[in-house]
Amino acid sequence: MTSLDDKADTSAANRRDAQRAALLDAASEMLMRGGPDAISLRKLAARVGTSTMSVYTAFGGKEGLIAALFEEAFDRLADAEMAVARPAEPLLWLAELGRAYRRFAIENPSYYALMISVTMPVVETLRHDQPADNETPARHIPSHPSFQILIDAIEACIAEGSFPSGIDALVIADALWATTHGHCSLELAGFYASAETAEARFASASTAILKGFLTSKGLEKLRSL
Amino acid sequence: MTSLDDKADTSAANRRDAQRAALLDAASEMLMRGGPDAISLRKLAARVGTSTMSVYTAFGGKEGLIAALFEEAFDRLADAEMAVARPAEPLLWLAELGRAYRRFAIENPSYYALMISVTMPVVETLRHDQPADNETPARHIPSHPSFQILIDAIEACIAEGSFPSGIDALVIADALWATTHGHCSLELAGFYASAETAEARFASASTAILKGFLTSKGLEKLRSL
DNA sequence: TACGATCCTATAACAGTGTTATAAGAACGA
DNA sequence: TCGTTCTTATAACACTGTTATAGGATCGTA
Numbered sequence: 001m002t003s004l005d006d007k008a009d010t011s012a013a014n015r016r017d018a019q020r021a022a023l024l025d026a027a028s029e030m031l032m033r034g035g036p037d038a039i040s041l042r043k044l045a046a047r048v049g050t051s052t053m054s055v056y057t058a059f060g061g062k063e064g065l066i067a068a069l070f071e072e073a074f075d076r077l078a079d080a081e082m083a084v085a086r087p088a089e090p091l092l093w094l095a096e097l098g099r100a101y102r103r104f105a106i107e108n109p110s111y112y113a114l115m116i117s118v119t120m121p122v123v124e125t126l127r128h129d130q131p132a133d134n135e136t137p138a139r140h141i142p143s144h145p146s147f148q149i150l151i152d153a154i155e156a157c158i159a160e161g162s163f164p165s166g167i168d169a170l171v172i173a174d175a176l177w178a179t180t181h182g183h184c185s186l187e188l189a190g191f192y193a194s195a196e197t198a199e200a201r202f203a204s205a206s207t208a209i210l211k212g213f214l215t216s217k218g219l220e221k222l223r224s225l
Numbered sequence: 226m227t228s229l230d231d232k233a234d235t236s237a238a239n240r241r242d243a244q245r246a247a248l249l250d251a252a253s254e255m256l257m258r259g260g261p262d263a264i265s266l267r268k269l270a271a272r273v274g275t276s277t278m279s280v281y282t283a284f285g286g287k288e289g290l291i292a293a294l295f296e297e298a299f300d301r302l303a304d305a306e307m308a309v310a311r312p313a314e315p316l317l318w319l320a321e322l323g324r325a326y327r328r329f330a331i332e333n334p335s336y337y338a339l340m341i342s343v344t345m346p347v348v349e350t351l352r353h354d355q356p357a358d359n360e361t362p363a364r365h366i367p368s369h370p371s372f373q374i375l376i377d378a379i380e381a382c383i384a385e386g387s388f389p390s391g392i393d394a395l396v397i398a399d400a401l402w403a404t405t406h407g408h409c410s411l412e413l414a415g416f417y418a419s420a421e422t423a424e425a426r427f428a429s430a431s432t433a434i435l436k437g438f439l440t441s442k443g444l445e446k447l448r449s450l
Numbered sequence: 451t452a453c454g455a456t457c458c459t460a461t462a463a464c465a466g467t468g469t470t471a472t473a474a475g476a477a478c479g480a
Numbered sequence: 481t482c483g484t485t486c487t488t489a490t491a492a493c494a495c496t497g498t499t500a501t502a503g504g505a506t507c508g509t510a
Contacts, residue, residue, distance in 0.1 A: 040467070041467080042468090051488060051489050052469085053489070054488070116410060171425075175430035175434075179434060181411065182407020183407070185406065201400065204400055205404065208438055209430070212437040267495090277459095279458080282459075
């Protein structure tokens, strides 16, 4: 995994990147194993075969390391979302995206907990624009592919007539996200008695929040699926 | 605050309870100030004027202390829910409960973060029944007043005909909770640009998830409000 | 009231943690 | 090849939660 003594290009920049990747690999493994608190800089450095200082030069400290994992989590989610086959019906696409989101959350609980953690010090991580002076620091998720694909699906539904034509896709996206995330958060917290009821509740909530925005034409289309 | 040298009943049991309460008070203040990580047993003990050992005798350790705060958080939420005046229209009651929930989450962000934290080791805290052997450990929130009042409101809506008569109130309750909690979680995480858009999104999502379950009669009633 | 058992607590030590100063070393450009 | 710059290993600092221990206060009972 960390074979640094290759005869390949062993420039300093490459070795830095390799060690950075090795640190991230080991950190995400420790994250998946025992949650964010299980990431100890000493154990992490020992596993990679270096000292704790490399974490500071590569990431600026533990916060930076977690921030990097944060970005990786969103990238993984985006991969999971983009991996779903796009059906002909936009409403089906939307439903598939929701299921993929839940699947990701359940299969990567530590990463998901990281993404939604309030104490995340990476507010500016996902921003690609300059924040205004008097602006409340927001995370600007909309610029990320994992969110953009959701908006694409919603706009396809609007174009199809399943959602009202004048509506802002962001409003629907935020509502769908709130419901989906809320369910996953509760499920991961152990609030549901079994995985079966959790899945049933997810289906109920998903179709309900969807129906709340559908036009009569969209409702008909939903019934016919 | 911690006047232990009263001439009142100074039995050992009373002093124990008083110190327990003082510890909880100080801990919740530290919690509100800087989040769960800001609770240091040494600083906590110093503030109350005792040593760290009392935390172990009173709560069994830091986990027990956090668990006690966890229970207090749910009690506070229940108080906030029960404080809303019950309107004549059950649908309005439901809406008010949702707003009270969000208000609680925003005004007590640390407590709320505590309640929904995945790493909470207090799974059995809120249970009042014996878990079966092969049962997945669930939190059994439904037995708590803060959840029961939601179910009461939903059943009132069912009785009124706004929700389908055959439906399980728990299904609607879980869906409403998922949406409400999901929005609050995202809002506290800083995903919304401003408090205004956050409030607007909350209103949109709340009415949407509601409409998803309403009967045609309920939809009419909602329009007339 | 006096005694003995029980509980509680203050102190100190243990094993961790993230962070930082320092000094030695490696890699780089000139 | 020299000198600068960057990186790292070591050790120390200031913390954390937890625990063993010894002393003291409290309580039920004679």
